[in-house]
Amino acid sequence: MKMTRKAAWTCVAACCLLSGCHKEQGDAKNETSTKAERKGSADEVTLSPQVQSEEKVQIAPVELGTAAATQRAKGRIVLPDNATWRVGVLAEGRVEKVYFNLGDSVKKGQVLARMHSHDVHEARAAYANALAERSRLQAAEALAQKNYDRSQRLYTLKAESVSQTEMAKQELVNAQSATREADNIVRREATHLEETLGLRADASADSSDDADLIPIKAPASGRILQKAVTPGATISPSTDAFVIGDLRHLWMLASVDTTTLSKLRLGQTVTVTLPDVPEATYAGKITNLGQEFDPVTRLMQVRIEVRNPDTRLRPEMLASAEFITGDGMPTVLVPQEALQQVNGEDVVFVRLASDLFRVQTVQIGENVHGKVRILQGLNPGEQVITHGSFIAKSQLLKSSIGD
Template sequence: MIGLVLILAAACDRDAPVTPPAGKPVSRAADGMVQLTDPEIVRAGIEVMTVKKEPFTFHREFPATVQANENELAEVTTLIRGRVVEVLVDVGKDVKKGERLALLDSTDLGMAEGAYLKSAARQHEAQLAFERAENLHEHRAISLAELQRREAEMKTARADAREASHRLALLGVPAQELQRLEREQTIRSDVAIRAPFAGRVIMRNITRGEVVETSRNCFTIADLSDVWVVANVPEKDVRFVRPKDRVHVMVPAYPHGLFSGTVTYISDVLDPSTRTMRVRVTVLNPDRTLKPEMFAMVRVFASPQPEALAVPLTAVQQDGTGKLLFVRRPDNRFESRRVLLGDELDGKALVLEGLHEGEDVVVKGAFAIKSEFDIHKIEPTP
């Protein structure tokens, strides 16, 4: 009798359900979903949000540098070799068009002015000789051949004088200096280096006493009222940049400043070594805030999408084949949903496929749910 009781008791123990230890959560997973208890949800810090369609405008940012507007940039050289007598401006000075930047003493200029005075004197002499010959020919005192010879000499002297005048002009001698030279008949060997337009001196490369050649870049003048910001755009982002687009420019020197610019040039050829496209943005700079060679970032905005679904990047999980989101269902069930994502902006990703408006998506604690799926090896819903 006692033996029969023991056998029945053992059979009852074998058929009875095993009760889990107190405090351990019970998780059930099936059909592409995992079910969690309320304590498990709290411990995992799971939070959800209801997704809805809203306007979505994303942007791209590209590294760039500030450069002077090359259309308003001049490298000032001297047109004649000479010794520097005086430097009249320094770096950072604003100059007007035609303002003197430096004075040179040039023996070449003195020789050119002397040649001009001699040619002018020969022209005057030849002109008088021709006029006398005309008078003598009228009275039949000289032959026609002599008159023609005097006329040829006059024309030759006139051409020589014109050539000497043009040479002075090529050396940068202004018209008023030629008038002074004719009036005073006095040679001056000093020549001025002048500003070609109004701007700011951003480079100086001469000192007093040295001899400068015509190949020397003595000054660089730039009009910095507007500047170029040149960016390098990766090949994958070329589609986002369009001519005449309005963009934003940011520079580390002014972390809270935002400058507006316009895309004025897009290269037709990519750099083969970096696979980037050169883009030029013109930015107004009336206060001279932007300096050449500053580092910058160019922010380009894509076409806005009036209705789009976007989720925080914290909601996105990755498995071996793609991106996953977890959608909450009734009774604390969470569905694994495979999605196709688009562009990202400010910590959000655009959802192109796999999600519908009004669904509740896990935005925090998604990794804990993914771990539960990994334990049970449940395939996500396509």
């Protein structure tokens, strides 16, 4: 009987041990399941209230705003005809000195280069001859004046006839006329030297080594966009030595179809953007609606004047123009800082619970009053992370690496 009780107690103990083992295994499974639930799916991120507070994460509801209907057109940046200067010369010669290079900023009147020309020697010789001839004629005029004065005195003394006095007077008039003509020739030769060739007429007043080198000057302030001269190069009046452009004012030629063209007007404001620099936006104004359609593309080139205060725009850059072509319409808007890029897609983080957020892929549109238009992926009223969305992105990437 004692042996029977002992065996019974042994069985009870064994059952308890087995029951305990099963309970521990069950608790372990429950704990694993709980952890899996906490971890969530791959498109969810957990941010504890403490992390949100420390990182100053801000959450705001998605707004329903108003955006005007717009159309985009591609095009390119070009130099305007009225802000481009081609710098040439009026005489043939050889370039001796060049002071500026491509991309340099210049001011109106600055000397860009200097050249030697045989025209300078011919012009100086002509000017010297004109001076000598004027001196000779001035001396002849002085003599004619002296003779006329003498003739008048003799006529008063009845020692000379009227005809002789009139002849002396006529000789004085002729001498004065010749002197005036000589003055005109001197001024003409001086003008040719100073205004046409850019040299001082009085060579003795300029003792520098460049006194006989023709200066090539900038006709306006701007930036050197083309340069076709180097020291030793021969240049002629048919050559453009430099091309200067004012990059603060440029044109964009935007290619638009007939539907878009019918909704545009002269003077309409336009937003110009660069595809490679998303944050760069420029204000523009339509100044010409084009003349004829391209027979191949069936597109019209609309001319837009663009202000370029930071001079980041350059001729021949590709650009996009955004035209307002309709009235305002309801649209979903979020702050720019709410957007992040994950795997090449634009995403926001939508709040599911106080510490749980879902990665939501969205399709974005244009900027509207400092916010981004959401074309697809969000509904008004949903709460998204605005400030601090990069914290959620970092947590998402860490979770992906951990997996």
